[in-house]
Amino acid sequence: MSDFNDFDDQNYPREDKSQFNELIDRAISRRGFLGLGAAFGVTAFVAASGFPQTAQAKAMSKMMGFDNIPMSTSDTITLPEGYSWNVLASWGDPLFSKGVPFDQKTRGTGASQELAFGDNNDGMSLFQTSETHGVFVVNNEYVNRDIISPTGINTADDVRKGKAGHGLSVFEAKLIDGKWTLQVDAKLNRRITADSPMEITGPAAGNDLLKTAADETGTQSLGTWNNCGNGRTPWGTYLACEENFNGYFASTDEAFDGGDHKKRYGVGNKDWGYNWFKYDERFDISKNPNEPNRAGYIVELDPMDPTSTPKKRTALGRFKHENAELVIAKDGHVVVYLGDDERGEFLYRYVSNDKYVEGDKVNNDKLLNEGTLYVAKFGEADDKLAGKGEWIELTHGKNGLTKEAGFASQAEVLIFARMAGSVVGATTMDRPEWVAANPTKVEAYCALTNNKNRAIKPNAGGDETPVAGPNPRKGNLYGQIVRWTPADEDHAADTFDWDLFVLAGNPAVHQDIRKGSANVTPDNMFNSPDGIIFDKAGRLWIQTDGNYSSKENFAGQGNNQMLCADPATGEIRRFMVGPIACEVTGATWSEDGKTMFVGIQHPGEKAKPSHFPGGGDSVPRSSVIAITKDDGGLIGA
């Protein structure tokens, strides 16, 4: 969701740094985009600027077998010729026969929502068990309060429904007559909500900062919520990523002072309107000040065991997790790339102590508990790291992470990972969203969605956000995708080379750095890349969560969309446009590559006139759609 960051600014406003701005303004006006040169290193690192324009590249890109489609502002899914779509699941669809079909008028109750597909689907994975059967796990990031509870969140049942709209939806599906179809009452169907029992594992488990009145062990929490992107492991588990967990906490004592840690994580005395604290003391920080320390983690779920307790993995740090891109390094260690989606926050990497062993359940259950967390530092144009970067270890006792610096233990380094990142001088980024690793080459990409505060305000910890390195634009409206190649073709190596794969922009409106890189044209332009996901063949799919006004700075860009990129040539083609006011987020494929599942989140948000997917005057509902090629071929090929 694009403007969650604004809520944090309301609880803890930050001042503009206007002097700094003027400096940057002068520098930018002196040099236009492609001539920026050494001052910002932009030219040197925008590999994309050297890519051929779309028309030329067409013949070159052998991996994309469809034509770029025009933008759209229609209230439907638009695809290239020869492709079709259908709905797999929508908010409120019952997963169990004891549930009830979605009620357009009441929009459900707490009880019906607990048995139904949640709201605002985001990251997802299909775990296939045969050619025609599989299990979906889908994040339900949050609820559209105005849609799910149009008269307000005023009762205990409104809150129960809201909590049940969050979490994860797990359901089996079968391929029937060419269509993947949800199986009501299948034995692995399951809802995990903001009230489901969780186990807290890893180095921070049992720490005093995780203990509450209800759990004196600091190892058993309730619920997962605001799960944004996802990940999956080669041992068959699903990773849900807790992002804007802070917006659910409030204080009944207006004078309560949560201190610097809460400020850095945006946990304030006001929530974002969910009202959970009024009916559940867990969310009242004046009564349960440690409860927010129990959220903001990667959660591992075994979808094949419907009785399993999801495990929060503290070793991967606590921040606003976007997704968890897991790769096995060449020597067998597990590497997980992790973005912290907030203006000026950091990009992280985790490396396991032990190696992945196929089929060894006991070994593999420890891989996300025992390991090292790192944070990224990107080189500036004029220092020894120019075009390079390094991963800095976040280990207690190293790199200044001492008791004197405010960290009593490794548990505290992990619980307050953001503050540890600041201590070691990590690079403040333009909102790291999804990371995607190329399955056909040792390289990874991160979508930096936008950052209106770049070179205007510091991050929540007071770290400066200069125009530099992979964040080359002040007040960045459009976003970019940074790419890095680990040293020695080893994801576990501690250094990397980087460049910018694309700078999004609007070449129809701007001629300066805001026009974007050369692989962005008036025909394929977009803003705010967010979900980025590789398919097996190595096509990079780019999903947007941006400004859908199609006006002014965003004129001609239409609704949020999904594009496909060829990593080798840099060519980008628009493949899909979503309905009104939606964001496109989350993707997974059937193993044969013939069906692509895509998340359509919050159509019709902010009272925009969407009736997706039901049409007529129906209530807009977040949905997972299935895309197929009419000739039965591979999607995108």
Ligand code: FEO
């Ligand atoms: Fe939930 Fe950063 O998007």
Ligand code: CA
């Ligand atoms: Ca986003």
Ligand code: CA
């Ligand atoms: Ca996102």
